[in-house]
Amino acid sequence: MGVTIKDVAEAAGVSISTVSKVLNGHYSISEKTAEHVRQIMHDMNYYPSANAQNFASGANHTVVLLADMSEKVAFRNPHMFEIVAGLEEALGKRGYRLILQGTDETSACGLAEEIISRRSADAIAIHVGVMSHPLSAVLTKLGFPHIVLGMPNFDSQVCWIDNNNIYSGTVAAAYLMSLGYRRIAFIGGKYYDLGSAHRLQGVKQGLSNAGFQLDDQYIWLGDSTRADGFQMTAKLLDQKPLPDAIICANNYIALGCVDALHKKGIKIPEDIGVMAFDDYPFSQIIEPQLTVVDINVRDMGAQAAKFLVDMIRHPNMQIQTYITTSNIIPRDSTKTRK
Numbered sequence: 001m002g003v004t005i006k007d008v009a010e011a012a013g014v015s016i017s018t019v020s021k022v023l024n025g026h027y028s029i030s031e032k033t034a035e036h037v038r039q040i041m042h043d044m045n046y047y048p049s050a051n052a053q054n055f056a057s058g059a060n061h062t063v064v065l066l067a068d069m070s071e072k073v074a075f076r077n078p079h080m081f082e083i084v085a086g087l088e089e090a091l092g093k094r095g096y097r098l099i100l101q102g103t104d105e106t107s108a109c110g111l112a113e114e115i116i117s118r119r120s121a122d123a124i125a126i127h128v129g130v131m132s133h134p135l136s137a138v139l140t141k142l143g144f145p146h147i148v149l150g151m152p153n154f155d156s157q158v159c160w161i162d163n164n165n166i167y168s169g170t171v172a173a174a175y176l177m178s179l180g181y182r183r184i185a186f187i188g189g190k191y192y193d194l195g196s197a198h199r200l201q202g203v204k205q206g207l208s209n210a211g212f213q214l215d216d217q218y219i220w221l222g223d224s225t226r227a228d229g230f231q232m233t234a235k236l237l238d239q240k241p242l243p244d245a246i247i248c249a250n251n252y253i254a255l256g257c258v259d260a261l262h263k264k265g266i267k268i269p270e271d272i273g274v275m276a277f278d279d280y281p282f283s284q285i286i287e288p289q290l291t292v293v294d295i296n297v298r299d300m301g302a303q304a305a306k307f308l309v310d311m312i313r314h315p316n317m318q319i320q321t322y323i324t325t326s327n328i329i330p331r332d333s334t335k336t337r338k
Contacts, residue, residue, distance in 0.1 A: 069102030086301025169202020180337030188249030229256025
């Protein structure tokens with residue numbers, strides 16, 4: 001006869017209930033006790049039936065991620081994989097598996113309702129790209145453990161986690177100021193592009209902290225594409241005096257910006273410095289390689305996993321937070337000005 005949960009309890013000197021709670025990750029058991037019980041289970045080669053464990057606990061130790069998986073999404077959303085990788089790795093360490101479910105903004109709400117009604121997962125992660133008002137209403141009404149990867153662009157009570165783009169913008173401005181740049185320009189996404197808008201807000205704040213300002217003539221907004229990056233830079237170069245540094249809201253815009261500067265015969269960084277956000281996907285293949293404010297999106301996924309497990313154990317927990325893991329990677333597109 002195989003080892004039973006009763007055998008484990010007797011060997012560990014705890015109750016059967018305590019062993020059961022350890023198996024199900026119950027928050028009421030101290031980590032010291034849980035580690036002791038897990039060691040006994042390992043020593044005795046005790047492996048509980050997953051189906052029986054799930055039936056008894058009402059849980060299946062599964063998190064479903066709803067995200068856009070359409071063709072070429074990796075180019076439109078290059079950070080998705082790193083976020084998912086961080087989420088999956090951190091969930092695995094906590095005994096949960098991640099299931100990826102492709103969807104879009106119109107069908108995500110129905111999928112979430114089905115998952116919740118069938119209890120086919122313990123929690124749901126939602127990429128902000130498929131977030132909607134109806135989905136927000138469902139999650140808020142039902143109180144199901146969830147987290148949105150990215151801050152929704154509308155007011156809501158959903159739980160979310162995001163990078164602090166305002167802080168990143170402040171970091172970018174402070175770094176250029178430290179090199180001696182003073183006439184700093186910003187080219188970014190349109191007003192409804194929340195990430196770009198927050199980075200612009202941070203740049204303005206960083207300049208203001210040093211007693212400077214970002215003049216309107218040095219702010220150009222458009223689509224986050226190479227083509228619009230080129231056009232915005234061309235318009236920026238009609239301004240007098242020329243800026244001595246340009247901050248690009250993302251790598252796609254930076255591609256167009258550098259193209260426009262090269263076409264005009266403007267040397268980087270001798271004439272104008274260029275800086276962008278995010279190290280991936282183009283910063284190291286642009287010539288010269290770009291100085292960037294890098295964002296650790298894998299850590300964002302890992303933090304999201306931690307919050308999800310906490311919410312599973314504490315259903316009333318509410319999370320709306322930023323993580324601040326921005327750091328400068330200096331490269332050849334900027335230099336110290338004399």
